Amino acid sequence: MMILNKINSPADLKKLNNQELHKLSEEIREFLVNSVSKTGGHLASNLGIVELTIALHSVLDLPNDKIIWDVGHQSYVHKLLTGRRDRFDTLRKFGGISGFPKPTESEYDSFVTGHSSTSVSVALGMALAEKICPNGQPRNLRNAGSANPPDGLHKKYISVIGDGALTGGMAFEALNHAGSQQDIPLIIVLNDNGMSISKNVGGVAKSLNKIRVNPRYRHIKADVKSVIDKIPLIGKPLKLFIQNIKMVVKKLVVGNSLFKDFGLVYLGPTDGHNVKKLIRVFRKAKSLNKPVLVHVLTTKGKGYKFAEENPNKFHGIGMFDSKTGEIIDNSNGEPGFSETLGKTLCNIANQNKKVVAITAAMPDGTGLCDFAEKFPDRFFDVGIAEQHAVTLAAGMAANGKIPVFAVYSTFLQRAYDQILHDVALSNLHVVFAIDRAGCVGKDGETHQGIYDLSYLLHIPNMTVLAPSCNTELAEMLDFAINNMNSPVAIRYPRECSGEPCSTFIRENADILIISIGTMLSTAVDAAEILQSHGISATVINARFAKPLDLELITKHANGKKIIATIEDNVEIGGFGNYVESQLGLNIVKFAFPDKFIEQGDIAEIFEKYGLTAEQIAEKLVELY
Ligand SMILES: Cc1ncc(C[n+]2csc(CCOP(=O)(O)OP(=O)(O)O)c2C)c(N)n1
Secondary structure, three states: OHHHHOOHHHHHOOOOHHHHHHHHHHHHHHHHHHHHHHHEEEEHHHHHOOOHHHHHHHOOOOOOOOOEEEOOOHHHHHHHHHOHHHHHHHOOOOOOOOOOOOOOOOOOOOOOOOOOOOOHHHHHHHHHHHHEEOOOOEEEOOOOOOOOOOOOOOOOOEEEEOOOOHHHHHHHHHHHHOOOOOOEEEEEEEEEEEEEEOOOOEEEEHHHHHHHHHHHHHHHHHEEEEEEEEHOOOOHHHHHHHHHHHHHHHHHHHOHHHHOOOEEEEEEEEOOOHHHHHHHHHHHHHHHOEEEEEEEEEOOOOOHHHHHHHOOOOOOOEEEEOOOOOOOOOOOOOHHHHHHHHHHHHHHHHHOOOEEEOOOOOOOOOOOOHHHHOOOOHHEEEEOHHHHHHHHHHHHOOOOEEEEEEEEHHHHHHHHHHHHHHHHOOOOOEEEEEEOOOOOOOOOOHOOOOOOOHOOOOOOOOEEEOOOOOOHHHHHHHEEEEEEEOEEEOOOOOOOOOOOOEEOOOOOOOOOEEEOOHHHHHHHHHHHHHHHHOOEEEEEEEEEOOOHHHHHHHHOOOOEEEEEEEEEOOOOOOHHHHHHHHHHHOOEEEEEOOOOOOOOOHHHHHHHOOOOHHHHHHHHHOOO
């Protein structure tokens, strides 16, 4: 029987010896490749973290101790080991298990994550909360620093953070704070694979890479070990002496590490695919009862040839053939919006030398790879640092460039103040190319792009556009770069349905429907259904969410029994609300409600929230 099939909780894992743990890692890898090839998901990161997760589960007392998985996309192994193996065929599906940690799914998931660089703050916050007694008196932590503080905290708090997530500013804010809390038993596990989604960028990544590839460290380590091994009966003092040399050498090589400067104990670097070594270093970290950083070196995609060779492709992947690594293509053949953005931007940048492109660690996802290759001096990958990206763009715009920041809607949320204070207040010409807007489907609650209209429409000076098809996106990008001189946001989802873009005017119609972005095809379909009920509807493709084409809208709103809006944003603060405030008329709004929207196929989600053409038409017939 497979060992994996006997593991239902960490207690089962603790019964295994080293050999069995090794076999378990192999079984987990095989399981993950097979399972994710059928559901899609974040494969490469999980293949890289198998031994690390096994070791943490072996050493810690879960669920009493708390692991916070940064981003959370690498929590599949953790899910497999905590009783969710049998539900893996439902991964990321409607009603199925989430691709991210979710406390409502399991007591072993201690916090929701999905967006990067939050784990150190969360773990530290949890630990500090435990430190404070219910009556507000601090717990006596005088004995912290000893192995078993009688009066110390009862739980361990662990942040598992990748070197990519470490590029986010919030992680550094938290490290800075953590170092000042010397009585807190915080363990930060740095899962360093040299990769974000693409190759990791920046100064810290460079310095980590030095440690990773430094042959001096590797050789010296091996030499010292072989010297120790060759001495048949060494006395304790000699052994200690040699070990001390090892430490000194390591300090010389690792140097005055950044983490030590933050006030953290630095352990490592440790081979992240050696369970025995990992268990040893985690035990040590646990015994210290103070803020510790354990530096673990792993290989993204480990053990699956295709993912090791191309971790970027297998970071987040759809269904694929596990034998060949080939993606099973079930797209509609239309280029996605990201591809159109990338191509159009290259064309525009050829003519307009002021154009620069910025990404926050998502060159692939946002379609900027060609641009990066063609215009290396005008391309900036800032790491997972959306806030910095926006203000960097503001600086560039203030000095004569036209920056285009291509970013997912959900990740731009964290740069709200930078958009408002650093870009809009000075009316700077920054273009936001907002990808994955609307419902994102399988990533679920943490990644829905259904808030951007609400966080952009009320910002003065901001123009907000939404294309209904690829042609419109290309035109809008050209307009935003070459015809505007103030902040512009263009928001669009991943998929382009390929429907022709049109404003669909019926003279003397009964109802006016105004749609924004790709909801146009739904609006046109709803109008057709209404027609079959004897109700005629005019459909306006708004294109501009702000400023509205009030002349056109008012002209067609005149005398209509019902004016409706359709959008893939939340209702509150969204397009319909904005139209209502500008027109001063009551609007029937079709939008997402005031709740977090779960994972599932986009069509399933639209149906659940009444956003299909049939449901919209039915509702309008009812109201008519
Ligand atoms: C705020 C934010 N921006 C972007 C992302 C998209 N994203 C998901 S994982 C990832 C790379 C993470 O790299 P790392 O932490 O090193 O983990 P690895 O996948 O290499 O294991 C990125 C950029 C995100 N989740 N959150």
